[in-house]
Each structure stands twice: as structure tokens, then as C-alpha cells.
Amino acid sequence: MQRVQRESRAYKLFRIVFLLFFIAVFLLPIWWMIKTSIILRVDTVVYPPQYIPKGIEFDGYIRIWKDQGLPFLYFNTIRINILAALLALLLGVPAAYAASRYDFWGKEGGFMFTILSTRFLPPATALVPLYFLYRWLGLVDSIWGLVIAYAGLNLPIVVWVMRSFIDEIPRAMEESYMLDGHSRVAAFFKIIMPLSAPGIAAMFMICNFLTWGEFLLSAVLTTTVPHQTLPIGAAQLEGDIGILWQQIAAIGVLGAIPITLIIVFFQRYLVRGFSFGILK
């Protein structure tokens, strides 16, 4: 008995140390970012680095607010990502429904594969043609241009995940609803949509997560501050006068807040969404 207790105490200690180590590994970069954004500007480049700040200033935040057009960048990032996620869901959920419920020629081999294959190559390979297409359509340097591009990035994932999600909803349920006297469109909105809501919420979160820090498309397709996103704003702080670590870190801190909130709010749907729990 005594021995068992001693072993479990040792195990407990080991577990705490182990977990503290991991917490440190994961929190250190975040601490580093926060710290860099508030220490004195001269201290951002001193050697050896300061782990605990000796002095504090909020110059970085003030400068990005005043000089870098932060309100634009901030607002753009939030609305572009949210709109792109909504657009991907708006197009993707009905497509997933069709892929789940209808048989059409070339569905598995052609349609579903083609959708997924758009993610086989890195977006960089399509950048030049995309730019010319956007210029022709007048979408360069516009909010909607990026919304469409991001929605395009996320659409394949939405279609594939939501398709397997809808596959789990018994056909009999919507068939029954149609026999009650409702149209198929009504069955989609009243049966399929509510029952796949956890999946939709989870995909909304994942879409935001995937495009939040996107740089390449944003860098090429936007040219002026009123249409740019936070990653571009951060990149422009590597300039002639050196790398403005303080301001980059400040953008990092502010940029992390909305996506963290989105994840915290929607993560409970992530587990439910992927375990398809509602019907079982």
C-alpha cells in the first residue's frame, strides 16, 4: 500500500513537471510577443535578451494606430475572414448537400476529386494568372477580391467535411419532412441546416483559422492600406530603418485576439461537429 502511494506521488510530480514544461513551450512565444510589444524600443534588440521587461512603453501600439493605419488593417482582417468563411459556407453547404443526396454523372471520381484537387497545389502557383484575372474583373485591391479568394481556399474543405456530415443525417428524416407536405427547399432549411449546425459552426471556425494569417494572396491582390490585412501591415514594418519589432509584436498581439475569441467560442462545436454527436 505504502509503495503504491509513493509511486503515485512520484508519478504526480512527474506529471506536473511534464505539463509545466509543455505549458512553457506553448506559452513562451506568446509571452515573447506580448513582452516585445511593450518593452522599451531599444530593449527589443539588446543582447542578451530580456525575459522580464525592465521598462514598459505602449509606443508600438500608438504608432501602429497612428502611422500604419491599424484601424483599417484590423477591421479588414476581421471582416474579410468572416465574410470569406460565410461565403464558403453559403456556397459549400448546398454543394455538400447535393453531393450527399443526389447521384449525378461523375460525382465521386470527377466532381468531388476536382473540388479537392484545387488544394493540391500551393496557391502561389496560381498567383500570376489569378492576378491577371482579378485585374480584368476589377477586383485587385478590393475587400471583395480577398473575400472571394479566401472563400475559394476554404470551399473544398467545407464541401468535403460538410458532405460527410450530411451523409450522417438519415435520408428518411428529410423524406419524411417532404411527405409531411414541405418542399425540398424547406426540408433543407428546416431539417438539414439545424441538424448540421454543429458542423457548420465548426467549419466557420476552421475557415477563419485557416485564412487568418494568410499573407501571399493578400500581398499580391491588395496594394493600399484601406484594403490590406494585418499580416501585410506587419510585413511592411521591415523597412529601411530596420525591423520594427515592437510594432510587429503589437500587431501580433492585437491580431491574435479576435481569432482566439472565435476559437474559444466555437471550439465546443468542433468536438461535437466531428463526433457527429447529435444523431447518435
Added chain:
Amino acid sequence: MPEVILDRISKTIQKKKILDDVSLKIDEGSFVCLLGPAGGGKTTLLKIIAGLEVPSAGAVYFGPENVTGLEPYKRDVSMVFQDFALYPHMSVFKNLASPLTAKKLSKPEIERKVGEVARFLKIDRFLDRKINQLSGGEMQRVAIGRALTKEAQIVLFDEIFVNLDYKLREEMRVEFKALVDELNITTIFSSPDPEDALSLADKIAVVREGQILQYGPRDAVYQYPVDVFTAQYCGYPEMNLVDCTVVKNGGELQIDAESFQIPLPRETLAREITPGSYILGVRPEQIRIMEERQENGVVIPGQMVLTEVIGSDTIVHIDVGRHTIQSFVPGIYRTITDKPVYLNFDTKAMYLFERETGAFVARGT
């Protein structure tokens, strides 16, 4: 109340023939059971009547009206599904009200009608509950209730007892029969269970591999099966089947099953047959077990090998040489005697089928 007519329906799904030239006429107000094994096309047939599937060929009529291409939501049909298909995100009330909201009835009207049906099915206590708070039997009632609130003339039931446990199934069957009789609707019911068919239906259609093998009043299907499959499927325990030949022995015909012989004097069968290969069939419930040799009817000596108690009845397996014959005996018997026993059945209970095709040839008189 319209009759339902299926006119030469075929259905192919992904190159697989599910239904092959099926015709069926279901009288208004009658109760028809589609009886057959799983995968035979029963559900597809119901879905075609409901409009959830469109036939590849053929037409569906409700009375004089051709409804083949009509959308399900425009049909005067409701359907209860095997796994109930209740809407898990809605309350019992909303489930029951769904057909009424589709008709855009007023709120008091909906409440009145749902209340009526709920009281009728004794589910008025659960109206506020969510579906996942119901037991299997309660879900069943809600599913039936939802089909009733639509007030459709034709109601389809797709294997609705399959998911219920044995006891509940017995209970629901009795209740269900009373319910359907009271409602006076055209009922089409699919089931893999001959007990459902024989206890509930006015008419039975035996469905197998996309075809209707036999369609007729339930007793006619039981008494005069068209072939070996129908004979065996329509009845529980299954009919005993023994390969045999009919030979001429002197002037008289005789059934030779190797294990035993049965003389066939002239008037034994309803029609004359010629010598050849046949299958002899006798239903277990027609076979008595005797300890002494009897003088009447057919007598076959044998040895008890197994007693199988089902519910409060027993199936006794008797070895008669090359074959084992089952006899259905009311009551529970567990003792297996070493003494020889005698199987005894009336010649009326004998069925002969063609060996090659399985088609019905004759039965005893």
C-alpha cells in the same frame, strides 16, 4: 378514398434492378402487407408510392389520377419509416404538427388536431418532450401520430416493428390493428415477418428479388402458396421441405423420400400428377407427434433429437432417417425420449412442388 394501382413498375438503381415489372392493385380502405426478405424491394416499392423514388418504367395511379411524376409533398400519402425518422431537434408537438404547418393551418387549429391525435395515441403527456427523451415505443407512437395528423388517405408503414423488442412488438401489433381498423384508411405495410402479415393484413403480396411472387387474401396465400419460397416464407416455423420422387408402385402412385414412403391413392391429391421429381412440403403446425402408431393419415416413424422452446410453444425436431422434420407443438416440452415416435399428419396437409422450378403442383384433399 382512392385505390392505389401500380402498373408495370420497374426501378433500376446504379445498374441494379430493384423492381422488375411489378403490378399491384390495392383496394381503397384495405390493408395490404408487402411480405418478403430484406433487400427484396419492399421499401423501394413504398417509396415509389410515396413519390420519394421515381420508377424507371411504369406508372402509379391513385384512383384515376396518374401520379407517377408528382412530387411527394403534393401527394395524399403519409409514411412511417423503419427508424421512425423523427426530427430530433423538434419537440414531440412540433413533430406531430409538421404536416399541419405545411398546410398552413392556423395555430388553434394545429393545436386542436395535434391534441386529438396525441390523445388517440396516448402520447398527449409527452408533447413538450424532445425526441431523445422518448422510449422506443413512444417514438413509434409519435411516428405513427405524425403520419395521422396529415390525414392522408393512404398511409405507408415500412417495417415499423423491426426495431422494437419482442414484447413491445406483440403489444404494438395488437394496438396497431385496432388503430387501423378504426381509421379506415388504405394501409400498405411492409414487413419481413410472416406473423405481421398473417395477423394484420387483408391481403398479402409476397415480394422477392424485385418481383411479386403472389398476391391475394392472406389465407389464400397461406393455404395455396404458388411456390416453395412463398410456402416456406409465409408461416413460422417454416414449412418442412423434403426432396422426393413420385414413382409407380404396382398400379398405385407412391411418394418416395428415401427415409419414408407415402402411398398416393387416386383421390389423395387435388389433381393427378405424373411420376417424377418433386418437393414434399408439410407445415410444422400440421404435424402431430404420437407415441403409438396411428391408423389415420400419414404416419412416419422417427426419433426425437431436439426440442426448441419458443415463447410458450415448442418446435420438436425429429430424425426420420435422411431428414429432420420439425413439428410445432403448443406448450413447453423439454424431455427427449429414446423411444421411437410417430409423426402423423393428414394427407390434406401435404403440398407437392416441382423440384426444378419450385412451382406449386398440388396439395392433398
